[in-house]
Amino acid sequence: MLSPHRLPLHTVDQLARGGGDEAALRLLSDGQLSARLVALRTLLDEVSTRSSLLGLDEAWDLLTAAQRKSPSLVRDVLVQPQIGIWLADVLRALHGTMESAAPLWVEVGYLSCVAAAAAHRCDIDFALDVPVSRGVISLPSLGIATVQAAGPWALARAERRDGRLTLSCRGHTVRIPDDEHWSPVRRIGPPGFLPLLDDVDPRRDYRAPAPPHRLTDLDVARWDEGLNQAWALLSPEHANALSALVSTIVPVPSLPGGRPYSGSSADAFGAVLMSEPLDSTAFAEALTHEVQHTKLAGLDTMQPLCALGGNAYCYAPWRDDPRPVSGLLQGVYAFLGVTDFWRARRLVAASDRADFEFALWRSQTLHAARFLRNCPELTHLGRRFAAVMVARLSGWSNVEVGSEAGRAAWLAAQDHRATWRARHLTPDPMAVKELVEAWLHGQPRPLGAVPHPTLSPRPTSPLPRLELRRLWLRAPTEFTGRVQDVLATATAADVRHVAGDDEEAARLYVADIAARPDDVQAWIGLGLADPGTRALLLFPELVVAAHAEIAACTGEFPDPRALAAWAGGDRSAGG
Incomplete structure (x- = not known):
């Protein structure tokens, strides 16, 4: 089932340009199948050394028989996303690097579900025990059955006779595909792309197991x-x-x-x-x-x-x-x-x-x-x-792009870069000290390059101004009335800035800083609204730190606009 893969440089370059022809895409898909098969082999090798987890030979033999009959159908099952999630999780559990809520025999036994799904799709009759997890039996690429079990973990019997698949547990039998306790995975989309719309498989969300949530x-x-x-x-x-x-x-x-x-x-x-x-x-x-x-x-x-x-x-x-x-x-x-x-x-x-x-x-x-x-x-x-x-x-x-859209894009880029700096960079202490002393003595900003700050990651929250710009471009006449319905975190200053009233926006940003001196959103907003405060877009972390240090020395916060203009090289400003 495995074959060697060669990755030509021209294929890598083709992918790097953002594309990929049919041969390149097939190579990527083949590589994933091989990776799944290697992971399955690793799983079997791990299980073979643990007497408590023996008994997968029957499932493996059934999967092998299906592969011999219809490699393409088995491939379709093995490359299902939940198979990759399961293999990664069960191998981590076997190696002790991850804890699972389910017993290991249930996790390992999912191989029987994989084999049952593959055999059914390949039109092979069989009888096989499959695990029940919290009342659910999952058959990848097919759907799930809900059954009654004595506890969260149990065994059920999967049988296929004369083309009819049934799942039985504690005297309760689910007959596929017509049983009310069977939920098939549905397909959507155009003829060229018919993906599964998976709302039921417990392993469908790679972030964490999820109970079925059937869409209407x-x-x-x-x-x-x-x-x-x-x-x-x-x-x-x-x-x-x-x-x-x-x-x-x-x-x-x-x-x-x-x-x-x-x-x-x-x-x-x-x-x-x-x-x-x-x-x-x-x-x-x-x-x-x-x-x-x-x-x-x-x-x-x-x-x-x-x-x-x-x-x-x-x-x-x-x-x-x-x-x-x-x-x-x-x-x-x-x-x-x-x-x-x-x-x-x-x-x-x-x-x-x-x-x-x-x-x-x-x-x-x-x-x-x-x-x-x-x-x-x-x-x-x-x-x-x-x-x-x-x-x-x-x-x-x-x-070339339109002037209004182009300027909005430039402002959005400056906004994000400067906000990231202000949140996550800590300025050099000596640079802050020199800046504060020069301000307090009424001297020009110290000349020379700003020393490199250090990275100090801090909690973040989404910025509203990007979505405000999108809203303004889509519907400028409805902008003011729709803002609060769309973005509860936007301030009055943000609204005025995006609407083009930068003079009023700058005044409001200064008021916001006076009320909340560590408000990064307001500081960067001021830098966007007032061209004279460009230092807030270049090294905002230094200006904000100096603002706080000056207040600590004098007992009063300096004017944010004056400080930012002075830090940017305006010699008419200063303390």
Whole structure:
């Protein structure tokens, strides 16, 4: 069942540009199948040394028989995302690096469920014991049965005779597919892409086991319509990648405040977790983003691009927290796809929204990719991959966008970078001392480069101004009336700034700082609204620290605008 894989450099370069032809995508898929088979072999070797976990030979023999009859159908079962999650978790449990709520015999016994699903799909009759977990029997790629058991963990009998599959436990039999206690996994989407919409399998969410949460027929119809509409917006490259690599969409709740969520994981290769998108464009963008993660996970399984380990110290323009190099690599590749998505969208449907998203992610992703290219944690192949991404993004640098959308994108990028600095960087103490002493003595700001600050990660919260800018571009005439319905964390100063009234916004930001001197959102807002306070966009951590130290020395907080203007080199300001 295993075969060697070769990864040509031209294939790596093709993927690094954000694409991937049919051969490249097949190679990634084949690599995942091989990884699953190696993990299965490892599991069997581990179990063979533990007498308490013997008895999997029957399941393995059945899986082997199915493989001989129909390799393609068995492949379809083995590459299901929950199989990857299960293999990763059970091997960690066997090695003692992870605790499981279920007994080890239940976790290991899931192999029988895999074998039963594969044999049924291959039209093989059998009889086999399968585990029951909290009243649920899961058959990957098929669905789940709910049965009555004496406790949370039990054994049931799976039998297939003359094409009819039944699951029996304690005298209760579920007859598939017509039984009311059977919940099949449903498919949605257009003819070219028919993923499972998995709302039932306990292992469907790679973040943690999840009980079944059956969607109504109306919910499924809405997901189906959304996916069909999103599919029509995708480029051929991204559509082909989805068809080749993504087998399952898992509906999950939105983030707090109704913010949309999407995610994927190398362990759950082939699955995309999503909250229901706001519209078809958001749906298509999320799919593009996640299939990029999926491609990179497949490539990294075959040939690592980044050395293991490493601290979280990188600035990622799409995250509020510092990231390790491995996370930055994933993010750059995902947003290379997002940038390409918006580049294509603006060619067929010109709008301020498309211009803004393209300009924002073109700038931010290129900024991160250039930093990534020089990270020592990357392997030789990883540095080549990063260099190709930089070249692709740089090729879009001269694409013109509308002036309003372009300025909004520039402000959004400055906002995020400066806020990240103010939250996570601690200025050099001597630099703060020199700045404070110069201010107190009415002297110009000390000349010379600002010493490098140190990274001190702190708790974060989402910034509202990015969503405010999107709202303004979509509906400027409805902006003021809709703000509080959309973003409860936006301040009056934020609203005035995004609406273009920077003079009033700056006044309100100063008032917010007077009330909350450590309010990072207000400090950076002031830097955006008042061009004279540009130091707040360049080294905000130093200005904020000096502001607090001056107050500690004098008992009074200095004027934030005057201090920031002076720190930026305005010699007319000062203490």
